[in-house]
Amino acid sequence: MEDTIVCERCGSAIPASRMKEVMYEQDRRRVTEQLCPSCLDTVMGESGQVRGIVGERKAAAAHVTPPPT
Numbered sequence: 001m002e003d004t005i006v007c008e009r010c011g012s013a014i015p016a017s018r019m020k021e022v023m024y025e026q027d028r029r030r031v032t033e034q035l036c037p038s039c040l041d042t043v044m045g046e047s048g049q050v051r052g053i054v055g056e057r058k059a060a061a062a063h064v065t066p067p068p069t
């Protein structure tokens with residue numbers, strides 16, 4: 001039986017294998033969230049810059065930075 005993880009943005013419980021890890025920097029601190037694929041798309045769409053990185057826990061992860069103000 002597969003573990004499920006709750007998405008930190010929308011609260012949906014999805015299988016751990018579909019969860020994506022997203023990292024971003026906020027006030028110079030690195031923040032990591034576990035997101036479902038649709039929230040990952042939202043975060044990446046809102047971000048001014050996205051680059052793929054290797055996550056700490058997942059092979060698939062994205063490093064996003066906020067758009068410049």
Ligand SMILES: [Zn+2]
Nearest residue numbers: 007010036039
């Ligand atoms: Zn979500």
